[in-house]
Amino acid sequence: MLVSVTGGTGFVGSHSVAALVRAGCHVRLLVRDKDAVGRALGPLGVEPDEVEVRVGDVLDPAGVASFVSGADAVLHAASVYSFDARKADAMRRVNLQGTENVLGAARRADVERTVYVSTVAAMWPANGRTIDVNSPVGRPRETYMATKAAAEEVARRHQTEGAPVVITYPPALLGPFDPHTGDQAARLRDTLRGLMPIWPLGGFPVGDVRDTAALHASVLTRPLEGENRFFGPGRYLTTRQYLDAVRQATGRRLPAMFMPARPMLPMGRMADILQRFWPWHIPAEYGAVYTTVHATAVAAGAPTHGIEARPVDRTMADTVRWLQASGQISRRRAGTAALV
Structure with a gap:
C-alpha cells in the first residue's frame, strides 16, 4: 500500500x-x-x-x-x-x-x-x-x-x-x-524553566x-x-491538572498563580503585538489564553477507531525525558523524570 x-x-x-x-x-x-x-x-x-x-x-x-x-x-x-x-x-x-x-x-x-x-x-x-x-x-x-x-x-x-x-x-x-519543538513542547519546556509563573484558568484536551x-x-x-x-x-485537563501532571512527572514544586482567563486576553493581545518586533519568543500568547477560554471537552464515546489514550503521567514523563535528552532542559529541571 x-x-x-x-x-x-x-x-x-x-x-x-x-x-x-x-x-x-x-x-x-x-x-x-x-x-x-x-x-x-x-x-x-x-x-x-x-x-x-x-x-x-x-x-x-x-x-x-x-x-x-x-x-x-x-x-x-x-x-x-x-x-x-x-x-x-x-x-x-x-x-x-x-x-x-x-x-x-x-x-x-x-x-x-x-x-x-x-x-x-x-x-x-x-x-x-x-x-x-x-x-x-x-x-x-x-x-x-x-x-x-x-x-x-x-x-x-x-x-x-x-x-x-x-x-x-x-x-x-x-x-x-x-x-x-512545537508550541506544546515549548510550553512545557518554558514551564520547567520557570518562565510560566502565571496561568489562565480553564483547560484544554x-x-x-x-x-x-x-x-x-x-x-x-x-x-x-x-x-x-x-x-x-x-483527555481534557484543566490548567491546574496540567501543571499537577508536570509536578508529578518531575517531583518539582513549580509554584504558579492562576488567574481568570478572560481578563488575560488583552494581555495576550499586547504580547502578540510586541512579538512582531521582539526577536525572542514571548511565552505569553493570545492564542494560548484564548484556548483556555474556549476549549471544549470531547464527548465520551467519540470515535477513536479503537485507539486508547495512554496515561497522561506517562506522556508527560516521556516528554520531559526527551527535553532533557535533547539538551533543552537540564537534569535538575527534569527532576525525577531525568535520564539515569
Whole structure:
C-alpha cells in the first residue's frame, strides 16, 4: 500500500510515518528540505532509505498533483501550528490553501482514501459543553484556529460531495521526538524553566502524539465501518491538572498563580503585538489564553477507531525525558523524570 504523506517531517507527521512503516506501508513524503527527513524519522527508528522522498511544497498545485498520483491513500498532515503572531501569514497560506491543493489533487487522482489532519480547535468556540463528530465548524477569533476552521470547511465539503475524505481531530499533543519543538513542547519546556509563573484558568484536551499516529495508521489501513471522522485519543485537563501532571512527572514544586482567563486576553493581545518586533519568543500568547477560554471537552464515546489514550503521567514523563535528552532542559529541571 502506497501512502503519500505531507508534513512527514513535523511532529504529528513523523510519528504517523513511523506508524505507517511499522504497519507495512510504503510511504512517499513531500518535503521542502530533504535533509529534514533523517532528522525527523531517524529518532523514531525509520531510516531515510525506507521512504520515498519528493521535494516540493503543498502550495504548488502541479507538484502536489504529481505527488499524489498513483498513491492508494494520502495523509495530509502539513500544517503550521503556532500561536506565534509572526507566523500568521504562513498559517493562512499553508493551512487553508495547502489543504485545498492536496484534497483537490487526491480527489482528481481517484485516491482511495485521504486523511486530513484537522484539530479539535476547528470546532471552538462550541455551542455545547462537549464536541463530537457532528459539531459544527467553529468561528474562532484566533489566527491558527481560524485557518484550521476554514480548512475544516474544505474537508467537510469534500465529504458532503462524496469524496473518500476522512478527518481526524487531534488534541493538544505532547510526546518525545518533536523535530521542531512545537508550541506544546515549548510550553512545557518554558514551564520547567520557570518562565510560566502565571496561568489562565480553564483547560484544554491533551493527548500523546504516538496515540494520534496509531490512529492515522489504523484509519489508513483498516476498514472504517461507515465512519469518516475520528478524534485523536486524549483527555481534557484543566490548567491546574496540567501543571499537577508536570509536578508529578518531575517531583518539582513549580509554584504558579492562576488567574481568570478572560481578563488575560488583552494581555495576550499586547504580547502578540510586541512579538512582531521582539526577536525572542514571548511565552505569553493570545492564542494560548484564548484556548483556555474556549476549549471544549470531547464527548465520551467519540470515535477513536479503537485507539486508547495512554496515561497522561506517562506522556508527560516521556516528554520531559526527551527535553532533557535533547539538551533543552537540564537534569535538575527534569527532576525525577531525568535520564539515569
